[in-house]
Amino acid sequence: MSMKIAPLLVFLLSLLPVQALASAASAASTTPMDLTTSWVGLLALGLFAFAYVLVIFEEQIHLRKSKPVMAAAGVIWLLIAIAYNSMGRVHEVDDAIRHNFLEYAELFFFLLVAMTYINAMMERRVFDALRDWLVARGFSYKAMFWMTGILAFFISPVADNLTTALILCAVVLAVGEGNTKFISIACVNIVVAANAGGAFSPFGDITTLMVWQKGVLDFWTFFKLFLPSVVNFVVPASIMYFALPEGTPTHDPSAGETKVRYGGLVIVGLFLATIVTAVLFHSLLHIPPVFGMMTGLAYLNLYAFYLRKVEHMKGDNILAPPGVNAEAEKFDVFEKIAKSEWDTLFFFYGVIMSVGGLGFIGYLGVTSEFMYGQMGATYANVLVGILSAIVDNIPVMFAVLTMNPSMSEAQWLLVTLTAGVGGSLLSIGSAAGVALMGQARGYYTFFSHLKWAPVIALGYAASIFVHCWMSGIM
Numbered sequence: 001m002s003m004k005i006a007p008l009l010v011f012l013l014s015l016l017p018v019q020a021l022a023s024a025a026s027a028a029s030t031t032p033m034d035l036t037t038s039w040v041g042l043l044a045l046g047l048f049a050f051a052y053v054l055v056i057f058e059e060q061i062h063l064r065k066s067k068p069v070m071a072a073a074g075v076i077w078l079l080i081a082i083a084y085n086s087m088g089r090v091h092e093v094d095d096a097i098r099h100n101f102l103e104y105a106e107l108f109f110f111l112l113v114a115m116t117y118i119n120a121m122m123e124r125r126v127f128d129a130l131r132d133w134l135v136a137r138g139f140s141y142k143a144m145f146w147m148t149g150i151l152a153f154f155i156s157p158v159a160d161n162l163t164t165a166l167i168l169c170a171v172v173l174a175v176g177e178g179n180t181k182f183i184s185i186a187c188v189n190i191v192v193a194a195n196a197g198g199a200f201s202p203f204g205d206i207t208t209l210m211v212w213q214k215g216v217l218d219f220w221t222f223f224k225l226f227l228p229s230v231v232n233f234v235v236p237a238s239i240m241y242f243a244l245p246e247g248t249p250t251h252d253p254s255a256g257e258t259k260v261r262y263g264g265l266v267i268v269g270l271f272l273a274t275i276v277t278a279v280l281f282h283s284l285l286h287i288p289p290v291f292g293m294m295t296g297l298a299y300l301n302l303y304a305f306y307l308r309k310v311e312h313m314k315g316d317n318i319l320a321p322p323g324v325n326a327e328a329e330k331f332d333v334f335e336k337i338a339k340s341e342w343d344t345l346f347f348f349y350g351v352i353m354s355v356g357g358l359g360f361i362g363y364l365g366v367t368s369e370f371m372y373g374q375m376g377a378t379y380a381n382v383l384v385g386i387l388s389a390i391v392d393n394i395p396v397m398f399a400v401l402t403m404n405p406s407m408s409e410a411q412w413l414l415v416t417l418t419a420g421v422g423g424s425l426l427s428i429g430s431a432a433g434v435a436l437m438g439q440a441r442g443y444y445t446f447f448s449h450l451k452w453a454p455v456i457a458l459g460y461a462a463s464i465f466v467h468c469w470m471s472g473i474m
Contacts, residue, residue, distance in 0.1 A: 032092070032096075032360055032361075032362065033083065033084065033087070033089075033362075034361075034362045035080070035083055035361045035362060036361060036362040036363055036366060038083070040079045040080065040082070040083045040361070041361045041362065041363065043079060044075075044076040044079055044080070044357060044358060044361060045358065045361075045363060047072045047075055047076060048069075048072050048076065048354050048355075048358060050068075050072075051068035051069050051071065051072035051350070051354070052068075052069070052391065052395075054068040055068060055069060055347075055392075056428065064343045065343065065347045066342075066343045066344075066345075066346035066347040066349075066350060068350070069347060069349075069350025069351055069354055070346055070347075070349060070350040071350075072350060072354050073349070073350045073353035073354040073357065076353075076354055076357035076358070077093065077097060077353065077357050080093055080096075080357055080360060080361065081093045093360075096356070096360050097353075099356075100352060100353055100356035100357075101353070103213075103214075103352060103356075104348065104349050104352045104353065106213055106288055106289075106290045107206075107209065107210065107213065107290075107348060107352070108345055108348070108349070109290050109293065109294060110209065110213070110278075110289060110290045110293050111206075111209075111344075111345060111348075112337065112345065113274065113293040113294060113296060113297045114160065114203070114293070115341060116297065116300065116333065116336045116337050117267065117270075117271040117274065117296075117300065117336075118159060118160075118163050119336040119337075120267050120300065120333070120336045121264065121267055121268060121271070123261075123336065124260060124261040124262075124263060124264030124267055125258050125259070125260055125261050125264060126260055126264045126265070126267075126268060127167045127170075128258040129257065129258045129259060129260045129264075130167070130171075131167065131170050131171045131174060131258075132257040132258045133257060134147065134148075134171050134175075135171065135174050135175055136257055138248060139175075139248070140246075140247065140248045141175075141179070141182050141244050141245050141246070141247060141248070142241065142244050142246075144171075144172070144175050144186070145182075145185070145186050145189060145237075145240075145241065145244055146237070146241075148168045148171055148172055148186060148189070148190055148193075149186075149189045149190060149192075149193040149233065149237055150193070151164075151168060152164050152165065152168050152189075152190045152193035152194040152197060153193040153194070153196060153197035153229075153230075153233050154197060155167070155168075155194075155197070156193075156194040156195075156197035156198040156201075156204050156205075157197050157198060157200065157201030157203060157204040158201070158203055158204075158271075158272075158275070160198065160203065160204060160205065160206075161194035161195050161197065161198035161204060161205055161430065161431065161432045162194075162431040162432050162435055164190075164194045164197070164198075164432070165190050165191060165194045165432035165433075165435060165436055166435055166436070166439060168190050168194075169187060169190060169435075169436050169439050169440055169444075170439070172186040172187060172190065172440070173439075173440060173443075176443075179245060180443055181243075181244075181245050182244060182245050183440060183443040183444065184443050184444055184445075184448045185240050185243055185244055185452075187436050187440050187443065187444035187448075187449075188236075188240065188444070188448070188449050188452050188456075189236075189237050189240060190432070190436070191424055191427070191430065191432045191433045191436060191449070192232070192233055192236055192237070192421075192424045192456055192459070193233045193237070194432045195420060195421050195423055195424045195430050195432060196229045196230070196232040196233040196420075196421050196424070196463075197229060197233070198420055199225055199228075199229045199232070199416065199417050199420030199421050200222055200223055200224075200225040200226045200228075200229045201222055201223075202219055202222055202289075203275060204420070205393070205420050206348070206393075206394050206397075206431075207388075207393050207394065207397040207416065207419045207420055208222060208416055208420060210394075210397055210398060210401060211397070211401065211412070211416050212282075212289065213288065213289055213290070214401050216401070216412050217409065217412055217413065217416070218282075218283065219279050219282065219283055220283075221409065221413070222413075222416070224413055224470070224471075225413055225416065225417050225467065227466060227470065228417055228463040228464070228466045228467040228470070229417070229420075229421070229463065231459065231462050231463045231466050232417075232421045232424075232459045232460060232462070232463035233459070234459075235455075235458055235459035235462050235463075236452065236455045236456045236458065236459040239455045239458075240452060240455065262307075262310070263303070263307050266303060267300065267303065270296070270299045270300055270303060271296070273296065273299060274292070274293060274295075274296025274297070274299060274300075275296075277292040277293075277295050277296050278290075278291075278292030278293050278296065279292070280292065281295075297333075300333055301333050304332065304333045308332075344431075348394065351394055351395045351398065352398055354395075355395050355398050355399050355402060356398075356402060358399075359399070359402040359403070364399055364402050364403045365403070367399070367403065368403035368405055371383065371405075372403070372405040372406075372407070377405065377407050377408075377411045377414075378411070378414065378468070378473060380405075380415075381411060381414045381415040381418055382414075382418055382464060384396055384397075384400060384415050384418050384419055384422070385415075385417075385418025385419055385421065385422025385425075385460065385464075386418075386422055386425070387422070388418070388419050388422040388423050388429060389422050389423050389424070389425035389426045389428075389429030390426065390428075390429065392423070392429070392430075393419045393420065393422065393423050393429070393430065396419060397415075397419045400415055400419075408473070410467075410471035410472070410473050411473065413467065413471065414464070414467055414468070414471075414473070417463060417464070417467055418460075418464065421459075421460060421463060422460065424456050424459075424460070425453055425456055425457060425460065426446070426449065426450065426453065427444070427445070427446045427448075427449035427450070428446065433449065
């Protein structure tokens, strides 16, 4: 250890409250120390709050959201380690970090496979073909409003709400051609529909994926949220419908339609097979879903080998499937992995490790006692959805899972629903909303979404009512 660093550590250790250390020393070594009132806990809480403020203002300060939370995670666990090492409890922090890191690793590889498949389908122009097909059909503004909303609702359970929103926003921008009113309302509808559709599927949102991987709910149980999710989408959409402009957008027939590249539809099939594999691994064999996803990545790798052989055949003028162009059809799985949303993946690392650290300090226990002990599960779970619109649903849901309150299946479904659809209340409340503010800049903004917040809140309340009525927890 450096002679300059050692005195600094001694000084920091001396600042630990005597009372907190004394109470910790008397506790059993397997019981985490309560550091909520110590300088360690307060500083860790302040660091995380500051990091999240930077995340919220990512668009204004141009600092990627992963950077502040990753730094906060490192410092939080450093502070915890200092406190525990001062009491001679040197192994507990190591075990806690490994536990939280394992949870992140499962989420990381699961999402990496899903993102790789999505990028592969984008490279094969699957989504471009869907967009052009919709634009060429000549639907009216009102018909396109419902068409994009319904597609967002049913695609997001498979392709996740962020990707779905981006694809259908591209459709709206192509159809709208400068019609601000249509684009603005249609984007709000897409965000609400994508979030609602993602709430009833383990693959539709990060929060539902975390609940499924944690083993709290099995795969088919999520589909009990289908009807509440439909209500969450249809109620605000039915009201916004009356504000849409009349008429039919013009379309240039000479523009043509994008054709899916060779192998694109096969990759769609392989992605569905990967989802089935993950579900069967988890449901029948009780193997973590991430192993099924990694097996599915092997499907894509093997098919990529075939595609490269096809390219080679075409390049050598040997008989190859019709429509294959060697230059245009080059395919490399690892290029698709490289194009994954790394900032998003490392943001999840920072959030999970930071929230895990705050839980180890004792803050989540205090929060759980207040929310689920004093408020009651139903009110607490409704509050979770409202908080997710402000803070983002990922840290909120991870905090709930870390608290692990004793709740019935119906209450776990309720918090899954509220965390998934609560982000629709504000444009900054979900990844889909944030992404569309960038993609449809000038058309879809924070305030254009806020204008419809009361209507979206009505759908939020209606979906909660329907779920509570169906599950008998009213």
